[in-house]
Structure formats: structure tokens, C-alpha cells
Amino acid sequence: MRHVLWLAAVVCACVVMERASMAAGSRAPSRVTHDYPPVQVGARETVWLGPYVSADQVRIGEHWQVAIRWFDREGRVVREVLQPGGVISVSDYVEDGKVLHSVNGDWSFSPVEREGIYGLTATPDAYLISYNPEEDLICGDLYWHGRLVATVGPFYQHIHCGFNLGADGSMAIIAWDGPERKAPQVIAMTRTGEVRVRADCYVPEEGAAIVAPGARGAIVDPMSAYLAKTFFGSDGRQVTFPGDLGRLLWLPDTTRVLVGTAFGYEVIDCRTGAIVWRLELPHPERVEPLGLAEEYILFWGVEPSDSLGSPPPEVRTLYAVETATGQIAAQWLPGSSHAHSWGARALRLRQRDGKYYLLYDGAFSVLDLEDVRAKRNGWR
Numbered sequence: 001m002r003h004v005l006w007l008a009a010v011v012c013a014c015v016v017m018e019r020a021s022m023a024a025g026s027r028a029p030s031r032v033t034h035d036y037p038p039v040q041v042g043a044r045e046t047v048w049l050g051p052y053v054s055a056d057q058v059r060i061g062e063h064w065q066v067a068i069r070w071f072d073r074e075g076r077v078v079r080e081v082l083q084p085g086g087v088i089s090v091s092d093y094v095e096d097g098k099v100l101h102s103v104n105g106d107w108s109f110s111p112v113e114r115e116g117i118y119g120l121t122a123t124p125d126a127y128l129i130s131y132n133p134e135e136d137l138i139c140g141d142l143y144w145h146g147r148l149v150a151t152v153g154p155f156y157q158h159i160h161c162g163f164n165l166g167a168d169g170s171m172a173i174i175a176w177d178g179p180e181r182k183a184p185q186v187i188a189m190t191r192t193g194e195v196r197v198r199a200d201c202y203v204p205e206e207g208a209a210i211v212a213p214g215a216r217g218a219i220v221d222p223m224s225a226y227l228a229k230t231f232f233g234s235d236g237r238q239v240t241f242p243g244d245l246g247r248l249l250w251l252p253d254t255t256r257v258l259v260g261t262a263f264g265y266e267v268i269d270c271r272t273g274a275i276v277w278r279l280e281l282p283h284p285e286r287v288e289p290l291g292l293a294e295e296y297i298l299f300w301g302v303e304p305s306d307s308l309g310s311p312p313p314e315v316r317t318l319y320a321v322e323t324a325t326g327q328i329a330a331q332w333l334p335g336s337s338h339a340h341s342w343g344a345r346a347l348r349l350r351q352r353d354g355k356y357y358l359l360y361d362g363a364f365s366v367l368d369l370e371d372v373r374a375k376r377n378g379w380r
Contacts, residue, residue: 217237219248229245296322
């Protein structure tokens with residue numbers, strides 16, 4: 001009997017010591033872990049630069065290479081550009097020696113060679129090269145779908161100010177009024193180079209001119225929340241706005257612009273300064289403008305889902321807002337509450353061949369506006 005009691009005591013002591021050891025082990029610092037066994041030799045990342053245009057970054061040891069491929073609708077490679085030792089650059093054009101290839105269309109072109117290149121500005125449809133033909137002078141070559149359509153300037157360059165390029169190829173710049181540099185001027189031009197606005201303005205050492213569609217005007221932004229922004233219209237009107245207005249998105253063929261405020265988003269008519277409409281979203285701080293698609297402004301972001309949980313999980317979302325009224329036409333939500341992120345890179349909206357596409361990490365999708373109008377395929 002004494003032997004049995006002694007054995008039971010030993011077992012209990014061992015159990016207590018084991019549990020104490022496990023508890024102590026749980027409090028001890030964990031070992032450094034790795035996602036993959038060392039030593040990693042190869043890695044690969046794929047990003048869609050545009051609809052049917054991919055960029056594959058491959059690393060073997062210390063050697064890097066980016067392969068950019070254009071595909072047809074059947075998945076066949078129709079063009080390939082290799083860039084040894086490079087990193088993926090998400091842009092609307094791919095450099096191949098002296099040739100530029102569009103990732104949003106089928107055009108390629110070789111820009112006119114200029115000396116004193118100052119800067120490059122691009123949109124999906126336009127490419128603007130600015131250069132200094134002489135000290136203190138600046139010019140610009142504008143290419144539309146790969147064709148040189150305008151050469152503007154020379155202008156007397158104002159400190160660090162370069163060209164602003166609009167989605168429709170309109171341009172604006174802040175330049176001095178002449179060689180004496182008496183006053184800065186805002187200059188807005190159409191895609192063909194026609195000057196529609198030229199007016200004296202005030203900017204500190206740095207500033208920017210944001211051109212309206214069709215060069216109907218331009219907003220002079222002093223790049224400070226404490227200094228007012230001023231709209232200069234092609235009809236001579238000038239309207240001042242608070243300096244803390246956020247991101248600007250022009251509505252097509254108008255002087256109306258979507259701006260961000262501390263309370264959300266609103267559309268302002270720059271010719272009058274009047275607020276056309278305010279957008280009421282459940283979580284305006286969690287979404288931002290994506291772009292224009294026919295009668296809609298699209299917004300994207302993440303929001304709390306309706307799933308149970310504390311806090312509730314977040315899911316990716318899209319809003320289609322009517323440009324005319326500011327009313328929410330439809331909201332898209334994923335079918336799974338686990339779809340909580342769009343990925344590491346920002347969502348992008350592109351139009352090609354009459355269709356709209358969404359590009360995000362490792363994939364791209366067709367955005368069918370008929371789904372929005374009919375509230376189907378996730379739209380509600």
C-alpha cells in the first residue's frame with residue numbers, strides 16, 4: 001500500500017512539473033521563424049499593367065529580370081519586352097530602347113529626340129515630354145495615341161513648375177509673364193495647343209496648375225492647406241476655394257470637379273463656386289475615387305461587413321455614383337466575408353476597346369456597366 005501511494009505521488013509530481021514546464025515554455029521567447037526554408041534562390045511576382053498586359057518580375061539568385069508581355073484575347077503573346085535588372089514600374093507606357101509601347105492600347109511610337117529633357121507626364125491616352133531648349137525656357141511635345149499632335153511653348157519657366165496633363169490631353173502650366181519675371185501666369189491649352197487661358201496669378205515658390213477638360217480653365221494650387229486655390233476660367237472668371245480641398249477629379253466636358261473635404265466628397269462648379277451635390281456614404285473616410293465610367297463615378301475601398309464579430313471583419317467594396325445627381329446607383333460587395341483587401345497595390349480603372357477593366361494584385365476583371373444598372377453579379 002505504501003508502495004502504491006509513493007508511486008502515485010511521483011506521478012502527480014511529474015504531471016505538475018510537466019505542466020509548469022509547459023507554462024514556462026509558453027512564456028519563453030519564441031524562436032525566429034521563416035516563411036520558407038533558407039536559402040531562397042528564386043522569386044516571382046506578376047502585376048497586370050493594363051488589360052491583357054502583364055509584367056513578370058523574376059529573380060534567380062542575385063539576378064533580376066522583368067518580362068512585359070502583351071496578349072491577345074486567346075492568350076497568345078503578341079509582343080514581349082525584356083528589362084534586365086529592373087523592377088516592376090506600374091505606368092501607362094513601357095520603354096523599349098527609343099520606342100514607347102502603350103499598355104492601354106495597340107499603339108507604339110518613337111518620340112522626337114530633344115535636348116534638355118525636363119520631365120515626362122502620361123495618361124492612358126496621352127504622353128507629354130517637357131524640355132528646356134534654353135536656360136529658363138520650357139516647351140512640351142504632346143503625343144495622343146502615339147501621334148505628335150502639339151508642340152507648345154517656349155514659356156519662361158517658373159522655378160520648379162512643370163506641365164499638368166489632363167485625361168483628354170489638355171495642358172496647363174505656371175510660367176513667368178516674360179524675361180523680366182514680373183508676375184507668374186497660369187496658361188491652359190487644348191490638346192491641339194490652343195491657349196484658352198492666360199492670366200496673372202499668385203503662387204509661392206512651388207505651385208501647380210490643374211487643367212479642366214477642354215482647357216475650360218485651370219485651378220492654381222499653391223500646394224498649401226493654408227493658401228486658397230483659385231480657378232481661372234476661359235471666360236475670364238476667377239473663383240477662390242479653400243486650400244484644404246483634397247483630391248480633384250474633373251467631370252467630363254465641364255468645369256465641375258469632385259473634391260474631398262473633411263466630411264466626405266462633393267462636386268463644385270468652378271465657374272460659380274456653387275456646390276452641385278454632396279455625396280453621402282456610410283463610411284466616406286474608408287473609400288476614395290477610382291475613376292469615371294460613362295454616367296458614373298466609381299469609388300473603391302474597404303468597409304465593415306455585416307458579419308458577426310467584434311470588431312466586424314472588413315470587406316472590399318465598390319460604389320457607382322451618378323455624376324449628375326450624386327446619388328448612389330449601386331454598391332458592389334463580395335460574396336465572401338474573407339475578401340477583406342484589394343491587395344498591396346492600389347486598384348486601377350482602365351478603358352480599352354469600349355470596355356472597362358479593374359486591375360489589382362495579380363488579376364484583372366471586366367467591369368460590365370450593365371451589371372451596375374441591373375444590380376446583379378454582386379451589385380445591389
